[in-house]
Amino acid sequence: MYRSPKLDRRRFLISGVAGTLAAAACRDPQPSPIERTAPPASAAVPPMLGAGRRPYGERSPFETAARTFNVDSPTPGTGSSRTPLQDSLGILTPSALHFERHHSGVPTIDPAKHELLIHGMVERPLALTMADLRRFPSVSRIHFIECGGNSGREHEGRPGADPQQSHGLVSCSEWTGVLLSVLLREVGVTAEARWAIAEGADAARHARSIPLDKANDDVIIAYGQNGEALRPEQGYPLRVVAPGWEGNVNVKWLHRLHVVDQPYMLRDEAASYTDLMPDGKARRFTFVMEAKSVITRPAGGQRLAGPGAYEITGLAWSGRGRIARVEVSTDGGATWEVATLADPVLPKAFTRFTMPWRWDGRAATLQSRCVDETGYVQPTRDELIAVRGMTAGPDGYDHYNGIKVWNVAADGAVSHA
Amino acid sequence: MRRLVVGAALTLATLASAAPRRYGIGRTPTADDLRAASISVAPDGRGLPPGHGSGREGAVLYQALCAACHGVRGEGRNDFPALVGGQGTLRTATPMLTVGSYWPYATTLWDYIHRAMPYSSPGTLTTDQVYALTAFILQMNGVIAVDTVLDETTLARLRMPNRDGFVSDPRPDIRAKQVAAPVR
Numbered sequence: 001m002y003r004s005p006k007l008d009r010r011r012f013l014i015s016g017v018a019g020t021l022a023a024a025a026c027r028d029p030q031p032s033p034i035e036r037t038a039p040p041a042s043a044a045v046p047p048m049l050g051a052g053r054r055p056y057g058e059r060s061p062f063e064t065a066a067r068t069f070n071v072d073s074p075t076p077g078t079g080s081s082r083t084p085l086q087d088s089l090g091i092l093t094p095s096a097l098h099f100e101r102h103h104s105g106v107p108t109i110d111p112a113k114h115e116l117l118i119h120g121m122v123e124r125p126l127a128l129t130m131a132d133l134r135r136f137p138s139v140s141r142i143h144f145i146e147c148g149g150n151s152g153r154e155h156e157g158r159p160g161a162d163p164q165q166s167h168g169l170v171s172c173s174e175w176t177g178v179l180l181s182v183l184l185r186e187v188g189v190t191a192e193a194r195w196a197i198a199e200g201a202d203a204a205r206h207a208r209s210i211p212l213d214k215a216n217d218d219v220i221i222a223y224g225q226n227g228e229a230l231r232p233e234q235g236y237p238l239r240v241v242a243p244g245w246e247g248n249v250n251v252k253w254l255h256r257l258h259v260v261d262q263p264y265m266l267r268d269e270a271a272s273y274t275d276l277m278p279d280g281k282a283r284r285f286t287f288v289m290e291a292k293s294v295i296t297r298p299a300g301g302q303r304l305a306g307p308g309a310y311e312i313t314g315l316a317w318s319g320r321g322r323i324a325r326v327e328v329s330t331d332g333g334a335t336w337e338v339a340t341l342a343d344p345v346l347p348k349a350f351t352r353f354t355m356p357w358r359w360d361g362r363a364a365t366l367q368s369r370c371v372d373e374t375g376y377v378q379p380t381r382d383e384l385i386a387v388r389g390m391t392a393g394p395d396g397y398d399h400y401n402g403i404k405v406w407n408v409a410a411d412g413a414v415s416h417a
Numbered sequence: 418m419r420r421l422v423v424g425a426a427l428t429l430a431t432l433a434s435a436a437p438r439r440y441g442i443g444r445t446p447t448a449d450d451l452r453a454a455s456i457s458v459a460p461d462g463r464g465l466p467p468g469h470g471s472g473r474e475g476a477v478l479y480q481a482l483c484a485a486c487h488g489v490r491g492e493g494r495n496d497f498p499a500l501v502g503g504q505g506t507l508r509t510a511t512p513m514l515t516v517g518s519y520w521p522y523a524t525t526l527w528d529y530i531h532r533a534m535p536y537s538s539p540g541t542l543t544t545d546q547v548y549a550l551t552a553f554i555l556q557m558n559g560v561i562a563v564d565t566v567l568d569e570t571t572l573a574r575l576r577m578p579n580r581d582g583f584v585s586d587p588r589p590d591i592r593a594k595q596v597a598a599p600v601r
Contacts, residue, residue: 074496075536104539117446117454127450128443135442186439197457203540204533207457258457265460265522267529271514274583280508282519286586369593377593387591394514399588 034302034310034412067097068164077105077203080147082168085296085315090342091142091350093171095226100233101147101169104204107253111229111237114201116221120259123188130237133223136178136186141220141243142349144317146170146289148246148273152397154381154404155390159416162301166404166416167294170317172350173234175241176224180257181216189259197258197266198240198251208249209263210242214287218243218348221254244319244348245287246399248273271394278389291318291378292401293326293353293370304412307361312339313354318372323351325371330357332365339368347373364408365417378403458528462573465527469568470549472556478546479553482535491515491557501557504578517558521583523575527551548572 065087073079081100083093093099111130119125147169153160160166184196189212196215199207210219220241223230230236235252242249248268263269263285275283293316298304312330316323322345327336339353353368369378381402405417446454458464480489486497493499503513512518516526531547533539542550552567560575561567567575 078536104533104536117450119446119451119454125446125451126443127446132443136440186442199457205456205540207532256454258455260457260459262459264457264464264528265525267525267533270522270525271516271520276507276512276514278508280512281582281584282507283586283588284583286588288586288588290588376589379591379593383591383593391510391512394519 034298035305065097067099068168069100078103080169082164083171085163085167085170085294086299086301088296088315091172091315091344091346091352092226093173093350095173095228095231095234098145098171098173098225098231098234099147099169101247102202102233103206104202106233107202108232109201109237109253114237114255116238116255116257118183118187118257118259120196120257121190121193121261122184122259123190124186126183126187128183130223133178133221133238136182138176139179139220140174140176140224141218141241142172142174142344142346143220143241143243144170144172144289144348144350145241145247145250146292146317146319148248148286148289148398149395150247150289151292151294151400151402151404152395154402155384155388155397155400156392157390159404160300161416163294163296163299166300167292169247170292172315172317173225174227175220175222177220177222177238177241180219180221180240183221183257184212184215184259187259192261193259195260195263197256197260197264198249198254199256199258200235200251200253201255202253206251206268207264207266208251209260209266209269210240210249211263212259214242214245242287244289244321246273246289249287273395273398274393275388275398276391276393278391282393286399287319289317289319289399290401291320291323291370291372291376292316293323293368293378294404295328295366295368295406298366298408298414299406300414300416302414304359304408304414306412307359310357310359311354312357312366313352314368316351316353316368316370317349318370318374318376319348320376321347321373323353323370324373324375326351326353326368327370328353328355328366328368330364330366333367336369359408359412361410363410366406366408366414367403369403456528456532458524458531460522460524460573462524462569465524465569465572466544467569468544468548469566470545470547470552471566472549472552472561472563474545475549475551475553475556478550482542483550486536491554500554504558507579507582515558516554517560517578519579519582521577521580523551523555523560523572523577526554527572 065084067081069081083099116128150169151167195209197209222241238254240251295314316326326339328339329336339355342352345351371377384402407417408414491501500516503515503518506513548567555561
């Protein structure tokens, strides 16, 4: 797809500004992002005024990164959409690109009519409006949310062809809200209380039981995402953010917290989101998403323009805390180099890693592995399967976190291994 | 001296407003609020509302409300999970995970039908209809007999075939060996 600057200049001279814009609009609909496609910068300044102001901004019409999902689903309100991680920059996922997972569609909730009810084993049951919640002390924290099933197809042996397909059920936002510990202190949980059931106001009233130890540790009852209100598909106007725990626990459209003495064995904790092992027993309450990383560039679906200098970059995250180290190998795992971690490195958040790389034009195999602050090392797929086997659970393969491998061919094409 | 006392009082007031024991925000829900909201059902049956239904009653409802997606005998279809079968397959290479072979508690089935089914109109079933559908699905799985009537007492006493099939999270369970590879 490399175009000669000379050819582009001639086209510009012949067709003028309109021709340049048309050429941009007609370009390859899915350009391989590492290929060199830009004409000389001097040719790109049009002799006319640009657009005016607008009350709510939109991205450039040239930017096409989008969530992907199964458009033929017989149940459009159910299912997931995936974040285009290969297009992500830094550690925050734009709210409009945050992955989705719904069980009964996205409800439309008027925040003026929304209340959070906290009841059960508490001294003072409480109903809180959105305005009430804004009066409590607030926190803003950056955390990833990852679906328990993210990258399960890697476990299964159907590796995703690009980072979106392989790892796109994880995103990272700044969440603003009230610590659940503050609200639990306000209602005063009784001595026998051990769990809180969080329930959403979606049609199917999705619910999960959360241990009070976690609730009192770092769970946020969030109304804000990336500097504005939550997006509807992220739980507007109120959701649970349970840092580092599988996405299903992060109940959206939160309208009720029921404080109880035991987990209530709701479908998504008694049956779904459990991990069936080869011995026929299944693990349950496997809440933590363990340390994982993926190279997002160069990655599957991309093509290197030719030998020379590139940056290898990707994302690492751990449900147990901070990422301590990321190592990158470009030779199939024979040698590893410590990557640079970009500030900030935050607990239970995306961490961006980078490493300069000079491609010699020969076939190469790229992979990253991360270590978190507990010393946990991201395993290979083989190491994981040696312990957990190949048994599909109720949702396929949950809680997989093996190393992702990308192959670079001599022609620069990058594909999954 | 007076100024000192005022100063001390202000300091105390500042401390108190920084971290009060209680903020006193929000309203106390009414008994009706709590009754309407309290739909959670525990594995021991707490929260189950009074009501009853049999598999015979449930069969009629099932064919009308459930069979289009889950199949006339609960065999499932495409994206819609099977509800019946699979007992004895959990240790095989192709386990079949259904209510009968996998779900550890009957209360989970009652709660899920009640809150989430039918898919396109959740929350529309009466209490007795939920008992009846629960009974029919359990009957198809051989957990109860065709004439068994389930109610708020008998449902919680049922023992599901895979009741003891679950263990708590043992992770971290994988010790990665490749950390010993040379690092430049």
